[in-house]
Amino acid sequence: MGCRGSWPVSGAEYQEFGGATSCYILKRGGHAVILDCGSGLYRAKELLRDCDQIDVLLTHLHYDHLIGLLNWSVFPVQPRFYAQFGSWFGGETLTRFISPPFWPYTQQAELHEAASPGQVELEGGRVLFHPSNHPDGASILRVETEDGAVCAAFDYEHSAPFPGHMARDCSILLYDGMYTREEYWQHPGWGHSTWQKGCAVAQENRAARLIITHHSPERTDEALRALEREAAAAMPGIRFAREGDVLDLTPEEEKFQKKRGGKT
Secondary structure, three states: OEOEOOOOOOOHHHOOOOOOEOEEEEEEOOEEEEEOOOHHHHHHHHHHOOOOEEEEEOOOOOHHHOHHHHOHHHOOOOOEEEEOOHHHOOOHHHHHHOOOOOOOOOOOOEEEEOOOOEEEEEOOEEEEEEEOOOOOOOEEEEEEEOOEEEEEEOOOOOOOOOOHHHOOOOOEEEEEOOEOHHHHOOOOOOOOOEHHHHHHHHHHOOOOEEEEEOEOOOOOHHHHHHHHHHHHHHOOOOEEOOOOEEOOOOOOOOOOEEOOOOOO
16 A cells, blocks of 8 residues: 655655555455555555454554554554564554654554564464564564465665575565665665665565565656666566555466555
8 A cells, every 4th residue: 555665755756656655455355464554554444444353564663664553543443463572662662653742642552572583373374574684673574375475575774684585485575675776875774775686585585576665755756667667677577566556466366466546
């Protein structure tokens, strides 16, 4: 539902790829698994309307991955949150984010701590957490279902080795392409990567599809289209995420499908 990094943006130059921050939703029947709660979560109310179970996986607690929680009414049932909170003072940090004076009401959340590294069993599959190379700590996620596996590396700086088992033979690799190669060298320690490194990770680990996400808030539609063309010349089949995309995990479906307003 959202694929922008760092902060939301709006304007005529952001219509194709969208301006909402990181939020992806895996849905099967009445069960939804939400990967981060950026501002993309705001438009998920209709998608989640028929859900009777919602599990939220948080990669970390930076604002661009939490701001969607300000619209708690998007959840038709009480969600369960899973994360490696560690030094973030546990769930208390999340509760403080949604409380006065930052917000006019307090919302209590059901929180579950994941080991580091470790796994969590969910209905219909499991989730692997692995520490990511990102300021203040973060996690790379691998969500395994009967339809396939998704690896989400939303915030990852490739100055540290990528944990290959997280992306191995996955159906979809969602990879942080915040910077161009030139920009990357100007931002050491900022916790982000490039589409070129995404290609390397995908190829080394036999990922079926590579989706570049966490687009720079300064990158317009025109600029992203140009980068996507450059990337496609290097790796056919690569795609830059667009807000509202639909990703089909079923093994027999190899074609990328797009549907505005659908699940992402």
